[in-house]
Amino acid sequence: MSNEFSAIPVVSLRDVMVMQDVQTVLEKVSFEIEKGEFVYLVGRTGSGKSSLLKTLYADLPLAAGQMSVAGYNLQKLARNKVPYLRRKVGIVFQDFQLLFDRSVSENLSFVLKATGWKDKKKIKQRISDVLMRVGLDAAANKMPHQLSGGEQQRIVIARALLNEPIILFADEPTGNLDPEVTRGILKLFQEINSSGTAVLMATHNYELINENPQRILKCENGRIHDSAKENFTIGNGF
Numbered sequence: 001m002s003n004e005f006s007a008i009p010v011v012s013l014r015d016v017m018v019m020q021d022v023q024t025v026l027e028k029v030s031f032e033i034e035k036g037e038f039v040y041l042v043g044r045t046g047s048g049k050s051s052l053l054k055t056l057y058a059d060l061p062l063a064a065g066q067m068s069v070a071g072y073n074l075q076k077l078a079r080n081k082v083p084y085l086r087r088k089v090g091i092v093f094q095d096f097q098l099l100f101d102r103s104v105s106e107n108l109s110f111v112l113k114a115t116g117w118k119d120k121k122k123i124k125q126r127i128s129d130v131l132m133r134v135g136l137d138a139a140a141n142k143m144p145h146q147l148s149g150g151e152q153q154r155i156v157i158a159r160a161l162l163n164e165p166i167i168l169f170a171d172e173p174t175g176n177l178d179p180e181v182t183r184g185i186l187k188l189f190q191e192i193n194s195s196g197t198a199v200l201m202a203t204h205n206y207e208l209i210n211e212n213p214q215r216i217l218k219c220e221n222g223r224i225h226d227s228a229k230e231n232f233t234i235g236n237g238f
């Protein structure tokens with residue numbers, strides 16, 4: 001039974017169309033991401049990386065095609081069921097989006113409470129677990145502005161891990177960070193991935209891909225190219 005389940009891809013798209021308003025951004029998008037895979041999403045500015053990610057976590061409606069994410073069928077997912085999908089996936093944005101008027105642990109408990117956690121002891125334990133995982137267990141009582149950019153991004157990653165997601169969607173997670181900090185964040189994603197969480201990471205950072213080569217999905221001219229199915233080169237600027 002469990003083998004049967006683990007064979008189901010975490011993400012599966014068939015002939016998906018990604019739209020922004022009336023503009024078609026991507027079409028005929030078909031790919032799968034298996035449990036525990038690490039996949040980069042690349043492409044020039046405006047090629048559709050963010051739009052694809054937003055479609056995957058149901059921030060943009062599925063315009064056409066079939067798509068399942070974390071066991072949810074997106075063609076059929078009612079708007080009021082989107083929070084259930086969001087509990088199964090972790091989302092990391094480039095902009096840190098921490099609430100600056102509350103402490104790190106309040107930022108994290110806010111999410112836990114919003115996703116149905118009630119037991120104070122369990123909440124405290126879970127916060128301590130995720131902070132430990134990102135190497136910031138001492139930061140629980142700090143305010144976000146007391147942390148560096150890289151540390152804030154680690155808290156955002158900790159927040160994305162709270163509900164043990166099956167996949168992390170990351171949109172330029174190292175975009176504002178210097179090379180050394182970027183390396184640390186990549187290492188953290190690798191650690192999270194090696195414990196079984198799939199990762200789909202949009203990035204412009206060619207060095208990052210060189211350092212940790214993985215499967216690549218490339219947005220180009222309204223289509224997706226998949227390094228698992230065809231050969232293509234990438235370079236700075238893609």
Ligand SMILES: Nc1ncnc2c1ncn2[C@@H]1O[C@H](COP(=O)(O)OP(=O)(O)OP(=O)(O)O)[C@@H](O)[C@H]1O
Nearest residue numbers: 020021025043044045046047048049050051052219
């Ligand atoms: N909120 C929006 N409303 C309307 N059109 C949008 C919106 N956001 C993006 N677009 C358009 O959709 C297309 C794809 O943009 P998208 O942000 O997905 O690209 P991207 O590859 O993520 O770019 P970047 O690397 O700059 O983040 C672009 O033509 C863009 O102008």
